[in-house]
Amino acid sequence: MSIFQDNNIQTSELLIHSDASTLPLVDIHEGERFGIVKFKMEKTRLVTTPIFLLFTIDKTGSMKESHEGYGGTSKMDYVKQTFVNMMNHLSTLDTDIYIQVNTFHTTVETLVNYVKIHRDNVESIKQKIKSIEPDGSTNIGIALNAASMILNTYAEMHSSHQYGHIFMTDGEPNMGITNTNELCNLVHDAYMNIFVGFGLCHNVGLLSKFASKKNADYQFVDDMENTALVYGETIHKFIYPALRKVELRIEDGLLYDWQKNEWVSCLYEDIIIGEIEKMYQLKTTSPDMVKVDIYGEVASYPVDCEHDSVNNEFRLLETISKVPDLINQETQEIEIEPVDLTKYAFRQKVQELLFKAKQTHLNKAVYVRELKEAFRVIRRYMRVHGLEEDPLLQLLCEDISVTYRTIGSVNGNMFAVARYTSQGRQKSYVVKSKQAAHNESMMLKRDGANPNLRRENYFPDMSRMGSVLNSKDEDDGDILNTGLSLQIPNEDELNNDSFTKYEKEGFFVPPTNVFKDIYADDEFEFSDEIDEYVATENDVSCFATPELVNTMRSMSQPPTV
Numbered sequence: 001m002s003i004f005q006d007n008n009i010q011t012s013e014l015l016i017h018s019d020a021s022t023l024p025l026v027d028i029h030e031g032e033r034f035g036i037v038k039f040k041m042e043k044t045r046l047v048t049t050p051i052f053l054l055f056t057i058d059k060t061g062s063m064k065e066s067h068e069g070y071g072g073t074s075k076m077d078y079v080k081q082t083f084v085n086m087m088n089h090l091s092t093l094d095t096d097i098y099i100q101v102n103t104f105h106t107t108v109e110t111l112v113n114y115v116k117i118h119r120d121n122v123e124s125i126k127q128k129i130k131s132i133e134p135d136g137s138t139n140i141g142i143a144l145n146a147a148s149m150i151l152n153t154y155a156e157m158h159s160s161h162q163y164g165h166i167f168m169t170d171g172e173p174n175m176g177i178t179n180t181n182e183l184c185n186l187v188h189d190a191y192m193n194i195f196v197g198f199g200l201c202h203n204v205g206l207l208s209k210f211a212s213k214k215n216a217d218y219q220f221v222d223d224m225e226n227t228a229l230v231y232g233e234t235i236h237k238f239i240y241p242a243l244r245k246v247e248l249r250i251e252d253g254l255l256y257d258w259q260k261n262e263w264v265s266c267l268y269e270d271i272i273i274g275e276i277e278k279m280y281q282l283k284t285t286s287p288d289m290v291k292v293d294i295y296g297e298v299a300s301y302p303v304d305c306e307h308d309s310v311n312n313e314f315r316l317l318e319t320i321s322k323v324p325d326l327i328n329q330e331t332q333e334i335e336i337e338p339v340d341l342t343k344y345a346f347r348q349k350v351q352e353l354l355f356k357a358k359q360t361h362l363n364k365a366v367y368v369r370e371l372k373e374a375f376r377v378i379r380r381y382m383r384v385h386g387l388e389e390d391p392l393l394q395l396l397c398e399d400i401s402v403t404y405r406t407i408g409s410v411n412g413n414m415f416a417v418a419r420y421t422s423q424g425r426q427k428s429y430v431v432k433s434k435q436a437a438h439n440e441s442m443m444l445k446r447d448g449a450n451p452n453l454r455r456e457n458y459f460p461d462m463s464r465m466g467s468v469l470n471s472k473d474e475d476d477g478d479i480l481n482t483g484l485s486l487q488i489p490n491e492d493e494l495n496n497d498s499f500t501k502y503e504k505e506g507f508f509v510p511p512t513n514v515f516k517d518i519y520a521d522d523e524f525e526f527s528d529e530i531d532e533y534v535a536t537e538n539d540v541s542c543f544a545t546p547e548l549v550n551t552m553r554s555m556s557q558p559p560t561v
Contacts, residue, residue, distance in 0.1 A: 006301070006305075006311060007243075007298060007317035007318055008041055008042050008242040008274070008299075008300075008301070009039050009041060009317065010041060011040045012294075012320045013037070013038055013323075014036075014037045014282075014291070014292060014322045014323075015339050016034070016290075016341075017339055017341040017345070018340070020034070022342070023341075023342070023345050024346070024381070025348075025349040025377060026348050026349055028283055032283045032284065033285070033287045034344075034345060035253075035281070035282045035287070035322075035341065036279050036281055036282065036341060037248070037280050037292045037320055038278060039278055039294070041242045041243070041272060041274050041275055041276050041277070041278075042275070042303075043303050043547065044240055044241070044273075044275075044299070044300040045300050045303050046093060047241055049095075049160070049299070050098065050158070050161045050162070051095065051096070052099070052100075052114075052154055052163040052164075053098070053099050053166060053238065054100050054102065054163075054164070055083075055100070055101045055102065055168075056103075056108075056165065057102070057104070057132065058105075058169040058198070059076070059104065059133070059134045059135070060138045060171060061135050062171050063079070063198075064134040064135075074134075075170055075198060075199055078225070080129055080132060081227075081228075082231050082555055083101075083129045084130070085228060085555040085556070086235065086555050087122050087125050087126050089551070089554045089555060090117050090235070091118055091119050091121075091122040093239060095239065097116065098116050098117070099114075099115065100114045100150065101128070101129070102146060104139065104146075105134075105136030105137060106136050106137050106139050106176075107139070108142055108143055111128050111132065138169065138172065138173050138175060139176040140169060140176070140177070140206075141176040141178075141183055144183065145186055147165050148188050151164075151165055151188070151191050152188065152190075162238055162241075163191050163192075164191055165191065166194045167194065169195075169198065170197075170198040170201060170202050171202055172203030172206060173206070180205065180209055183206065184209050187216060189215050189216065190215070191215060192215050192216070192217075192238075193211075193216040194216075194217050194219065194234045195207040195210050195216065195217070196218075196219045196220075196230060196231075196234070197221065197414070198221045200222070200411050200414065204220070204414040205413070208417050212259065217270075218418075219234065219429070220418035222415070222432070223431075223539070226429065226539055228556040229429045229540070229552045232553070232554065232555040232556070233429050233551075233552060235551060235555075236548045237273060240273050240274050241271045241274070241300060242274040242276075242298075242299055242300065243269075243317070244296060244312075245270065246268065246269040246270075246271075246294065246296035247266055247268055247269075247295040247296065248267040248268075248280065248293075248294055249265065249266050249292070249293045250265055250292050251289075252286040252291070253286070253292075255267050255281070255282050255292070256282065256348065258351050259424065261355040261356075273548065274300070274545070274547065275546065275547055275548070276426070276545050279344070281344060281347070287322060288322060288324075290321070291319055291320065292319070293318070293320075294317045294319075295317060296315075296317055297313065297314050297315075298310055298311060298312055298317070299312065342381065343387075343392055346374075346378050346381070346393065347396060347423075350396045350423065351420070351424060353367075354399060354416060354420035354423060356370075357412075357417075357420065358413065358420065364407060371400050372529075374400060375397060376528050376529060378393060378397060378400075379527065382397075383527065391541075392542055394536070394538075394542070395542050398419075398430070398536060399419045401530060402415050402419055402431065402535070403416050405535075427543060428544035428548050428549070429540065429552070430540070432535075432536070432538060540552070
């Protein structure tokens, strides 16, 4: 229920899962109820507030490297072409956009001085971008200091404007300040900072530490051809914002904070763009009393709104509470409409697993098994309920798959952090499985599976499945796969494993022999197993909005520089 008409929120809803005993994979304490709060934003106009964007580009020697599969095109070539497309796009927008472009290696140079971009000067700006020549070592500290000085000065002069810093690097600091905490202190949270890690050699720990600060974000360009998608999503936040400085405050409940993996009373979002639908998990012991207040600043009005000036004061925008149950007028009894939040419970578990992947001390054997089990439960649920095409459930399977296929590899943490961040922030661009697939042979070797024994050329004798399921490897306790890239727990492991909770009433647990009904010959499906999963090539998630996709596409052209 909306309190204000000028809040850019089209619809809002707070839902509580009806039957706690049917909630899969989520650890909710006795007496607690699981729920979600979600709201859909109006499609907003192009922002009218002037924007200043400071770009800091790494031009160190490694940027001239090309990678296998890119036809000799260097990383810098992709950056240049993306910037050319970006400048073309920004120059056509009917709003005041100012830019400055700094480049750095051991020193910082101003490539494009502070200027308002428009059609008459865009060609000269593009020529300067094309002139960048990579060379030298990496001094990130000096680049951050220069950015802080510029933006702090701008903020003093134009406090009502939008302004932000977009920083790109493909490496890690090897000159000047190299300590992570010292570098982190150079990142100011008074304005937006977007840190783009380019390629597979950047310091993901450093950039994700930067992004943990308020008003900061981390993007990972895993595929050079998708450079424009990353920058397109970043730019869109500045030109089509709906709300800024958003706080979700809950009463009689707690909200899930994906960054901390904790349940909290208040969540913060720097910008929420137009058209997007945002969702957050919650838990409560008082489902009829819980409510969520949304505070923030309105950034731009909807496209069909007649108002010209925006009331951008920080204020209460919306109060969302559970819709009361209906009362039958004849019987005077409460009619409860069943609410099934199973797929959001799956999202909760996947976010917890993605957070765990970032931990320094991780028992990889146990973690890999958790990924397998979660994947199996989600895929079976999708198949049984005809939800194979559900966009959110597909995305969750991709999150698990990419993490599973890269965990323990040199770049595993990079992929895990990227998927964790994109799921948490509900981003449009996601690192896909193209790069993750390079790690599959190593993953198969790790698990002792034969990569040639795939579903299409291996036909197990299902009459022997019972003996296979009851065979155990004395070293690690997992079931022997006898050549299959498959490991299935036995009945005791299923029923005693608090993670899967199969013996609890509800979900798809049958009333008789749990193990038999789940894994009997006529029930077993290879497609439920993560090792048999064929990942998609999607690089745009279910969270993408039509307007955002248009912005991303406008910057996506083959490199010609």
